[in-house]
Amino acid sequence: MRKNRAMHRVAVLALDGVVPFELSLAARIFGTAEGLYEVITCSLDGAPVATGADYSVVVAHDASVLAEADTVVVPGSEAHAAFTGPHALPEPLAIALGTIRPGTRLVTICIATYVLAAAGLLNGRPATTHWRHAAHFRRHHPRVRLDPGVLFVDDGDILTSAGAAAGLDLCLHLLRRDHGSELANQVARRCVVPPWRDGGQAQYVERPLPASSDASVAATREWAMRHLGEPLSLVTLADHARMSLRTFTRRFRAETGTSPGRWLLQQRLDLARTLLEAGDLPVDRVATRSGFGTAASLRRHFAVGVGVSPVAYRRAFRRGAAVAVSPGCFSGNPEPG
Incomplete structure:
Protein backbone atom coordinates (compact mmCIF):
# COMPACT_ATOMS: atom_id res chain seq x y z
CA MET A 1 0.00 0.00 0.00
CA VAL A 192 26.11 21.20 -4.59
CA VAL A 193 25.71 20.38 -8.29
CA PRO A 194 25.00 22.65 -11.26
CA PRO A 195 21.27 22.93 -12.06
CA TRP A 196 22.04 22.65 -15.77
CA ARG A 197 25.18 21.59 -17.63
CA ASP A 198 26.06 23.08 -20.97
CA GLY A 199 26.70 20.94 -24.01
CA GLY A 200 26.41 17.20 -24.42
CA GLN A 201 28.47 14.04 -24.11
CA ALA A 202 30.92 15.21 -26.75
CA GLN A 203 32.80 17.24 -24.17
CA TYR A 204 33.54 14.05 -22.19
CA VAL A 205 34.58 11.78 -25.07
CA GLU A 206 38.21 10.70 -24.84
CA ARG A 207 40.32 12.96 -27.03
CA PRO A 208 43.84 14.41 -27.04
CA LEU A 209 44.20 17.49 -24.86
CA PRO A 210 44.76 20.80 -26.67
CA ALA A 211 48.40 21.69 -27.15
CA SER A 212 47.96 24.75 -24.97
CA SER A 213 45.65 25.04 -21.99
CA ASP A 214 46.21 28.70 -21.15
CA ALA A 215 43.35 29.92 -23.35
CA SER A 216 39.76 29.12 -22.43
CA VAL A 217 36.35 30.45 -23.37
CA ALA A 218 35.00 29.95 -19.83
CA ALA A 219 35.32 33.65 -18.95
CA THR A 220 33.47 34.59 -22.13
CA ARG A 221 30.67 32.14 -21.34
CA GLU A 222 30.31 33.68 -17.88
CA TRP A 223 30.30 37.17 -19.39
CA ALA A 224 27.68 36.16 -21.96
CA MET A 225 25.42 34.79 -19.22
CA ARG A 226 25.38 38.26 -17.67
CA HIS A 227 24.52 39.91 -21.00
CA LEU A 228 21.93 37.58 -22.53
CA GLY A 229 19.55 40.47 -23.18
CA GLU A 230 22.08 42.17 -25.43
CA PRO A 231 23.01 41.38 -29.06
CA LEU A 232 25.70 38.70 -28.86
CA SER A 233 27.08 37.81 -32.26
CA LEU A 234 29.83 35.27 -32.81
CA VAL A 235 32.17 38.17 -33.58
CA THR A 236 31.26 39.83 -30.25
CA LEU A 237 31.98 36.64 -28.32
CA ALA A 238 35.26 35.99 -30.14
CA ASP A 239 36.37 39.59 -29.57
CA HIS A 240 35.64 39.26 -25.85
CA ALA A 241 37.75 36.09 -25.73
CA ARG A 242 40.46 37.86 -27.79
CA MET A 243 40.50 35.05 -30.31
CA SER A 244 39.93 34.72 -34.01
CA LEU A 245 36.51 33.41 -35.04
CA ARG A 246 38.00 30.09 -36.10
CA THR A 247 39.98 29.60 -32.88
CA PHE A 248 37.09 30.69 -30.68
CA THR A 249 34.62 28.34 -32.39
CA ARG A 250 37.05 25.42 -32.17
CA ARG A 251 37.85 26.01 -28.50
CA PHE A 252 34.21 26.60 -27.60
CA ARG A 253 33.15 23.27 -29.08
CA ALA A 254 36.11 21.47 -27.49
CA GLU A 255 35.17 22.80 -24.03
CA THR A 256 31.38 22.53 -24.20
CA GLY A 257 30.64 19.89 -26.82
CA THR A 258 28.39 22.27 -28.73
CA SER A 259 28.56 25.37 -30.94
CA PRO A 260 28.44 28.94 -29.60
CA GLY A 261 25.10 29.56 -31.30
CA ARG A 262 23.44 26.47 -29.88
CA TRP A 263 24.83 27.16 -26.40
CA LEU A 264 23.64 30.77 -26.47
CA LEU A 265 20.16 29.74 -27.58
CA GLN A 266 19.90 27.26 -24.70
CA GLN A 267 20.92 29.89 -22.15
CA ARG A 268 18.32 32.30 -23.50
CA LEU A 269 15.62 29.64 -23.44
CA ASP A 270 16.49 28.80 -19.84
CA LEU A 271 16.34 32.48 -18.85
CA ALA A 272 13.00 32.91 -20.64
CA ARG A 273 11.56 29.89 -18.84
CA THR A 274 12.69 31.25 -15.49
CA LEU A 275 11.16 34.67 -16.20
CA LEU A 276 7.87 33.09 -17.31
CA GLU A 277 7.69 30.97 -14.17
CA ALA A 278 8.73 33.66 -11.73
CA GLY A 279 6.38 36.56 -12.47
CA ASP A 280 3.89 38.36 -14.67
CA LEU A 281 6.34 40.04 -17.01
CA PRO A 282 4.66 40.45 -20.44
CA VAL A 283 5.88 38.07 -23.12
CA ASP A 284 7.43 40.87 -25.16
CA ARG A 285 9.43 41.98 -22.10
CA VAL A 286 10.51 38.39 -21.47
CA ALA A 287 11.67 38.23 -25.09
CA THR A 288 13.70 41.42 -24.68
CA ARG A 289 15.30 40.46 -21.38
CA SER A 290 16.23 36.99 -22.58
CA GLY A 291 17.76 38.21 -25.82
CA PHE A 292 15.16 37.07 -28.35
CA GLY A 293 14.26 40.65 -29.22
CA THR A 294 10.63 40.18 -30.14
CA ALA A 295 7.72 38.12 -28.87
CA ALA A 296 7.45 36.47 -32.27
CA SER A 297 11.07 35.32 -32.11
CA LEU A 298 10.57 34.02 -28.58
CA ARG A 299 7.46 32.09 -29.60
CA ARG A 300 9.22 30.55 -32.57
CA HIS A 301 12.24 29.37 -30.60
CA PHE A 302 10.10 28.31 -27.63
CA ALA A 303 7.93 26.13 -29.88
CA VAL A 304 11.00 24.32 -31.20
CA GLY A 305 13.06 24.18 -28.01
CA VAL A 306 10.33 23.55 -25.41
CA GLY A 307 7.39 22.30 -27.44
CA VAL A 308 4.73 24.77 -26.26
CA SER A 309 4.09 28.50 -26.50
CA PRO A 310 5.41 30.86 -23.80
CA VAL A 311 1.84 31.57 -22.65
CA ALA A 312 0.98 27.88 -22.41
CA TYR A 313 4.22 27.22 -20.53
CA ARG A 314 3.47 29.92 -17.97
CA ARG A 315 -0.14 28.75 -17.58
CA ALA A 316 0.93 25.14 -17.03
CA PHE A 317 3.47 26.01 -14.34
CA ARG A 318 1.11 28.42 -12.64
CA ARG A 319 -1.29 25.49 -12.25
CA GLY A 320 1.56 23.44 -10.79
CA ALA A 321 1.21 21.00 -13.66
CA ALA A 322 3.87 19.53 -15.87
CA VAL A 323 4.33 20.92 -19.34
CA ALA A 324 3.74 18.45 -22.16
CA VAL A 325 7.00 18.78 -24.06
CA SER A 326 7.54 17.70 -27.63
CA PRO A 327 9.35 14.38 -28.25
CA GLY A 328 13.08 14.65 -27.82
CA CYS A 329 12.93 18.41 -27.36
CA PHE A 330 15.52 18.30 -24.59
CA SER A 331 17.96 16.15 -26.58
CA GLY A 332 19.37 19.25 -28.22
CA ASN A 333 18.38 22.53 -29.78
CA PRO A 334 18.60 23.73 -33.36
CA GLU A 335 21.02 26.44 -34.32
CA PRO A 336 19.41 29.86 -33.98
CA GLY A 337 18.36 31.35 -37.25
Whole structure:
Protein backbone atom coordinates (compact mmCIF):
# COMPACT_ATOMS: atom_id res chain seq x y z
CA MET A 1 0.00 0.00 0.00
CA ARG A 2 1.15 3.52 -0.70
CA LYS A 3 2.08 5.62 2.30
CA ASN A 4 0.79 8.84 0.77
CA ARG A 5 -1.24 8.74 -2.41
CA ALA A 6 -0.83 12.51 -2.84
CA MET A 7 2.90 12.02 -3.37
CA HIS A 8 4.47 11.02 -6.66
CA ARG A 9 5.90 7.53 -6.16
CA VAL A 10 9.30 6.84 -7.69
CA ALA A 11 10.35 3.17 -7.75
CA VAL A 12 14.05 2.46 -8.31
CA LEU A 13 14.74 -1.03 -9.66
CA ALA A 14 18.11 -2.37 -8.48
CA LEU A 15 19.44 -5.15 -10.70
CA ASP A 16 22.53 -7.30 -10.19
CA GLY A 17 25.74 -5.38 -10.80
CA VAL A 18 24.07 -2.00 -10.35
CA VAL A 19 26.43 0.97 -10.16
CA PRO A 20 26.07 2.26 -6.56
CA PHE A 21 26.30 5.93 -7.53
CA GLU A 22 23.52 5.55 -10.08
CA LEU A 23 21.39 3.61 -7.61
CA SER A 24 21.48 6.54 -5.18
CA LEU A 25 20.59 9.36 -7.58
CA ALA A 26 16.79 9.24 -7.49
CA ALA A 27 16.64 9.04 -3.71
CA ARG A 28 19.07 11.90 -3.36
CA ILE A 29 17.47 14.28 -5.88
CA PHE A 30 13.76 13.50 -5.44
CA GLY A 31 14.16 12.89 -1.72
CA THR A 32 15.57 16.39 -1.31
CA ALA A 33 12.32 17.81 -2.71
CA GLU A 34 10.63 17.13 0.61
CA GLY A 35 6.95 16.18 0.59
CA LEU A 36 6.62 15.86 -3.18
CA TYR A 37 8.02 12.41 -3.95
CA GLU A 38 8.06 9.04 -2.25
CA VAL A 39 11.17 7.14 -3.37
CA ILE A 40 11.40 3.41 -2.79
CA THR A 41 14.03 0.94 -3.92
CA CYS A 42 13.29 -2.63 -4.94
CA SER A 43 14.93 -5.68 -6.41
CA LEU A 44 13.24 -8.31 -8.55
CA ASP A 45 12.62 -10.65 -5.61
CA GLY A 46 13.19 -8.38 -2.62
CA ALA A 47 16.52 -10.06 -1.87
CA PRO A 48 19.85 -8.21 -1.44
CA VAL A 49 21.47 -7.10 -4.68
CA ALA A 50 25.17 -7.41 -5.53
CA THR A 51 26.42 -4.05 -6.80
CA GLY A 52 29.23 -3.39 -9.23
CA ALA A 53 31.43 -2.58 -6.23
CA ASP A 54 32.62 -4.89 -3.45
CA TYR A 55 29.38 -4.90 -1.48
CA SER A 56 25.69 -5.70 -1.75
CA VAL A 57 22.67 -3.60 -0.84
CA VAL A 58 19.60 -4.66 1.12
CA VAL A 59 16.24 -3.44 -0.17
CA ALA A 60 12.85 -3.48 1.51
CA HIS A 61 10.68 -4.26 -1.53
CA ASP A 62 10.32 -6.63 -4.43
CA ALA A 63 9.27 -5.78 -7.99
CA SER A 64 5.56 -5.85 -7.14
CA VAL A 65 5.89 -2.15 -6.21
CA LEU A 66 6.49 -1.31 -9.88
CA ALA A 67 2.78 -1.75 -10.57
CA GLU A 68 1.95 1.21 -8.30
CA ALA A 69 4.77 3.52 -9.35
CA ASP A 70 4.28 6.84 -11.12
CA THR A 71 7.92 6.84 -12.25
CA VAL A 72 10.23 3.84 -12.57
CA VAL A 73 13.98 4.47 -12.56
CA VAL A 74 16.41 1.78 -13.75
CA PRO A 75 20.05 2.53 -12.83
CA GLY A 76 22.78 1.05 -14.98
CA SER A 77 24.87 -2.08 -14.65
CA GLU A 78 27.68 -3.29 -16.91
CA ALA A 79 25.65 -6.49 -17.28
CA HIS A 80 23.02 -4.57 -19.23
CA ALA A 81 25.20 -4.45 -22.35
CA ALA A 82 24.47 -8.17 -22.74
CA PHE A 83 20.78 -7.39 -23.37
CA THR A 84 21.23 -7.36 -27.13
CA GLY A 85 17.89 -8.56 -28.42
CA PRO A 86 14.19 -9.07 -27.73
CA HIS A 87 14.82 -12.40 -25.99
CA ALA A 88 17.90 -11.31 -24.03
CA LEU A 89 16.10 -10.14 -20.90
CA PRO A 90 16.04 -12.61 -18.01
CA GLU A 91 12.48 -13.88 -17.57
CA PRO A 92 11.99 -12.38 -14.07
CA LEU A 93 13.01 -8.96 -15.38
CA ALA A 94 10.74 -9.21 -18.42
CA ILE A 95 7.82 -10.21 -16.17
CA ALA A 96 8.54 -7.32 -13.78
CA LEU A 97 8.60 -4.78 -16.60
CA GLY A 98 5.32 -6.18 -17.84
CA THR A 99 3.61 -5.21 -14.59
CA ILE A 100 4.29 -1.50 -15.05
CA ARG A 101 1.10 0.41 -15.77
CA PRO A 102 0.66 2.13 -19.16
CA GLY A 103 1.54 5.80 -18.83
CA THR A 104 4.07 5.25 -16.05
CA ARG A 105 7.15 7.40 -16.62
CA LEU A 106 10.22 5.25 -17.38
CA VAL A 107 13.71 6.57 -16.70
CA THR A 108 17.06 4.92 -17.38
CA ILE A 109 20.52 5.92 -16.25
CA CYS A 110 23.58 5.21 -18.38
CA ILE A 111 23.48 1.82 -20.14
CA ALA A 112 20.21 0.78 -18.52
CA THR A 113 18.94 2.00 -21.90
CA TYR A 114 19.66 -1.57 -23.02
CA VAL A 115 16.95 -2.81 -20.65
CA LEU A 116 14.16 -0.81 -22.29
CA ALA A 117 15.53 -1.45 -25.77
CA ALA A 118 15.57 -5.23 -25.22
CA ALA A 119 12.00 -4.99 -23.94
CA GLY A 120 10.98 -3.34 -27.23
CA LEU A 121 9.94 -0.13 -25.50
CA LEU A 122 12.31 2.10 -27.48
CA ASN A 123 11.55 0.94 -31.01
CA GLY A 124 11.19 3.98 -33.22
CA ARG A 125 11.85 6.35 -30.31
CA PRO A 126 14.75 8.69 -29.52
CA ALA A 127 17.13 7.69 -26.74
CA THR A 128 20.70 8.01 -25.58
CA THR A 129 23.23 5.92 -23.70
CA HIS A 130 26.87 6.19 -22.67
CA TRP A 131 29.04 7.22 -25.63
CA ARG A 132 31.40 4.26 -25.15
CA HIS A 133 28.56 1.85 -25.87
CA ALA A 134 26.98 3.78 -28.76
CA ALA A 135 28.35 1.69 -31.63
CA HIS A 136 27.55 -1.59 -29.85
CA PHE A 137 24.07 -0.37 -28.98
CA ARG A 138 23.33 0.67 -32.58
CA ARG A 139 24.40 -2.72 -33.92
CA HIS A 140 22.09 -4.63 -31.60
CA HIS A 141 19.19 -2.17 -31.36
CA PRO A 142 18.99 -0.55 -34.82
CA ARG A 143 15.32 0.38 -34.41
CA VAL A 144 16.13 2.84 -31.63
CA ARG A 145 16.84 6.41 -32.74
CA LEU A 146 20.03 6.71 -30.72
CA ASP A 147 21.65 10.10 -30.11
CA PRO A 148 24.96 9.50 -28.31
CA GLY A 149 25.90 13.19 -28.30
CA VAL A 150 23.52 14.41 -25.59
CA LEU A 151 23.35 14.13 -21.81
CA PHE A 152 19.74 12.95 -21.79
CA VAL A 153 16.65 12.61 -23.98
CA ASP A 154 13.15 13.47 -22.82
CA ASP A 155 10.60 11.66 -24.99
CA GLY A 156 7.63 12.31 -22.75
CA ASP A 157 6.93 9.09 -20.88
CA ILE A 158 10.36 7.59 -21.53
CA LEU A 159 13.55 9.42 -20.58
CA THR A 160 17.09 8.12 -21.03
CA SER A 161 20.41 9.52 -19.83
CA ALA A 162 24.04 9.04 -20.72
CA GLY A 163 26.82 8.32 -18.20
CA ALA A 164 26.30 8.17 -14.46
CA ALA A 165 26.47 11.91 -13.76
CA ALA A 166 24.01 12.56 -16.58
CA GLY A 167 21.49 10.80 -14.35
CA LEU A 168 21.80 13.83 -12.06
CA ASP A 169 21.04 16.11 -14.99
CA LEU A 170 18.01 14.04 -15.90
CA CYS A 171 16.61 13.88 -12.35
CA LEU A 172 16.97 17.67 -12.01
CA HIS A 173 15.28 18.06 -15.38
CA LEU A 174 12.36 16.00 -14.13
CA LEU A 175 12.11 18.21 -11.04
CA ARG A 176 12.12 21.24 -13.32
CA ARG A 177 9.51 19.66 -15.57
CA ASP A 178 7.28 18.66 -12.64
CA HIS A 179 7.61 21.70 -10.37
CA GLY A 180 9.55 24.45 -12.12
CA SER A 181 13.06 25.85 -12.23
CA GLU A 182 13.01 27.40 -8.76
CA LEU A 183 12.65 24.05 -6.99
CA ALA A 184 15.16 22.35 -9.29
CA ASN A 185 17.67 25.10 -8.60
CA GLN A 186 17.10 24.83 -4.84
CA VAL A 187 17.67 21.07 -4.90
CA ALA A 188 20.78 21.51 -7.06
CA ARG A 189 22.22 24.01 -4.59
CA ARG A 190 21.54 21.68 -1.65
CA CYS A 191 23.29 18.85 -3.49
CA VAL A 192 26.11 21.20 -4.59
CA VAL A 193 25.71 20.38 -8.29
CA PRO A 194 25.00 22.65 -11.26
CA PRO A 195 21.27 22.93 -12.06
CA TRP A 196 22.04 22.65 -15.77
CA ARG A 197 25.18 21.59 -17.63
CA ASP A 198 26.06 23.08 -20.97
CA GLY A 199 26.70 20.94 -24.01
CA GLY A 200 26.41 17.20 -24.42
CA GLN A 201 28.47 14.04 -24.11
CA ALA A 202 30.92 15.21 -26.75
CA GLN A 203 32.80 17.24 -24.17
CA TYR A 204 33.54 14.05 -22.19
CA VAL A 205 34.58 11.78 -25.07
CA GLU A 206 38.21 10.70 -24.84
CA ARG A 207 40.32 12.96 -27.03
CA PRO A 208 43.84 14.41 -27.04
CA LEU A 209 44.20 17.49 -24.86
CA PRO A 210 44.76 20.80 -26.67
CA ALA A 211 48.40 21.69 -27.15
CA SER A 212 47.96 24.75 -24.97
CA SER A 213 45.65 25.04 -21.99
CA ASP A 214 46.21 28.70 -21.15
CA ALA A 215 43.35 29.92 -23.35
CA SER A 216 39.76 29.12 -22.43
CA VAL A 217 36.35 30.45 -23.37
CA ALA A 218 35.00 29.95 -19.83
CA ALA A 219 35.32 33.65 -18.95
CA THR A 220 33.47 34.59 -22.13
CA ARG A 221 30.67 32.14 -21.34
CA GLU A 222 30.31 33.68 -17.88
CA TRP A 223 30.30 37.17 -19.39
CA ALA A 224 27.68 36.16 -21.96
CA MET A 225 25.42 34.79 -19.22
CA ARG A 226 25.38 38.26 -17.67
CA HIS A 227 24.52 39.91 -21.00
CA LEU A 228 21.93 37.58 -22.53
CA GLY A 229 19.55 40.47 -23.18
CA GLU A 230 22.08 42.17 -25.43
CA PRO A 231 23.01 41.38 -29.06
CA LEU A 232 25.70 38.70 -28.86
CA SER A 233 27.08 37.81 -32.26
CA LEU A 234 29.83 35.27 -32.81
CA VAL A 235 32.17 38.17 -33.58
CA THR A 236 31.26 39.83 -30.25
CA LEU A 237 31.98 36.64 -28.32
CA ALA A 238 35.26 35.99 -30.14
CA ASP A 239 36.37 39.59 -29.57
CA HIS A 240 35.64 39.26 -25.85
CA ALA A 241 37.75 36.09 -25.73
CA ARG A 242 40.46 37.86 -27.79
CA MET A 243 40.50 35.05 -30.31
CA SER A 244 39.93 34.72 -34.01
CA LEU A 245 36.51 33.41 -35.04
CA ARG A 246 38.00 30.09 -36.10
CA THR A 247 39.98 29.60 -32.88
CA PHE A 248 37.09 30.69 -30.68
CA THR A 249 34.62 28.34 -32.39
CA ARG A 250 37.05 25.42 -32.17
CA ARG A 251 37.85 26.01 -28.50
CA PHE A 252 34.21 26.60 -27.60
CA ARG A 253 33.15 23.27 -29.08
CA ALA A 254 36.11 21.47 -27.49
CA GLU A 255 35.17 22.80 -24.03
CA THR A 256 31.38 22.53 -24.20
CA GLY A 257 30.64 19.89 -26.82
CA THR A 258 28.39 22.27 -28.73
CA SER A 259 28.56 25.37 -30.94
CA PRO A 260 28.44 28.94 -29.60
CA GLY A 261 25.10 29.56 -31.30
CA ARG A 262 23.44 26.47 -29.88
CA TRP A 263 24.83 27.16 -26.40
CA LEU A 264 23.64 30.77 -26.47
CA LEU A 265 20.16 29.74 -27.58
CA GLN A 266 19.90 27.26 -24.70
CA GLN A 267 20.92 29.89 -22.15
CA ARG A 268 18.32 32.30 -23.50
CA LEU A 269 15.62 29.64 -23.44
CA ASP A 270 16.49 28.80 -19.84
CA LEU A 271 16.34 32.48 -18.85
CA ALA A 272 13.00 32.91 -20.64
CA ARG A 273 11.56 29.89 -18.84
CA THR A 274 12.69 31.25 -15.49
CA LEU A 275 11.16 34.67 -16.20
CA LEU A 276 7.87 33.09 -17.31
CA GLU A 277 7.69 30.97 -14.17
CA ALA A 278 8.73 33.66 -11.73
CA GLY A 279 6.38 36.56 -12.47
CA ASP A 280 3.89 38.36 -14.67
CA LEU A 281 6.34 40.04 -17.01
CA PRO A 282 4.66 40.45 -20.44
CA VAL A 283 5.88 38.07 -23.12
CA ASP A 284 7.43 40.87 -25.16
CA ARG A 285 9.43 41.98 -22.10
CA VAL A 286 10.51 38.39 -21.47
CA ALA A 287 11.67 38.23 -25.09
CA THR A 288 13.70 41.42 -24.68
CA ARG A 289 15.30 40.46 -21.38
CA SER A 290 16.23 36.99 -22.58
CA GLY A 291 17.76 38.21 -25.82
CA PHE A 292 15.16 37.07 -28.35
CA GLY A 293 14.26 40.65 -29.22
CA THR A 294 10.63 40.18 -30.14
CA ALA A 295 7.72 38.12 -28.87
CA ALA A 296 7.45 36.47 -32.27
CA SER A 297 11.07 35.32 -32.11
CA LEU A 298 10.57 34.02 -28.58
CA ARG A 299 7.46 32.09 -29.60
CA ARG A 300 9.22 30.55 -32.57
CA HIS A 301 12.24 29.37 -30.60
CA PHE A 302 10.10 28.31 -27.63
CA ALA A 303 7.93 26.13 -29.88
CA VAL A 304 11.00 24.32 -31.20
CA GLY A 305 13.06 24.18 -28.01
CA VAL A 306 10.33 23.55 -25.41
CA GLY A 307 7.39 22.30 -27.44
CA VAL A 308 4.73 24.77 -26.26
CA SER A 309 4.09 28.50 -26.50
CA PRO A 310 5.41 30.86 -23.80
CA VAL A 311 1.84 31.57 -22.65
CA ALA A 312 0.98 27.88 -22.41
CA TYR A 313 4.22 27.22 -20.53
CA ARG A 314 3.47 29.92 -17.97
CA ARG A 315 -0.14 28.75 -17.58
CA ALA A 316 0.93 25.14 -17.03
CA PHE A 317 3.47 26.01 -14.34
CA ARG A 318 1.11 28.42 -12.64
CA ARG A 319 -1.29 25.49 -12.25
CA GLY A 320 1.56 23.44 -10.79
CA ALA A 321 1.21 21.00 -13.66
CA ALA A 322 3.87 19.53 -15.87
CA VAL A 323 4.33 20.92 -19.34
CA ALA A 324 3.74 18.45 -22.16
CA VAL A 325 7.00 18.78 -24.06
CA SER A 326 7.54 17.70 -27.63
CA PRO A 327 9.35 14.38 -28.25
CA GLY A 328 13.08 14.65 -27.82
CA CYS A 329 12.93 18.41 -27.36
CA PHE A 330 15.52 18.30 -24.59
CA SER A 331 17.96 16.15 -26.58
CA GLY A 332 19.37 19.25 -28.22
CA ASN A 333 18.38 22.53 -29.78
CA PRO A 334 18.60 23.73 -33.36
CA GLU A 335 21.02 26.44 -34.32
CA PRO A 336 19.41 29.86 -33.98
CA GLY A 337 18.36 31.35 -37.25
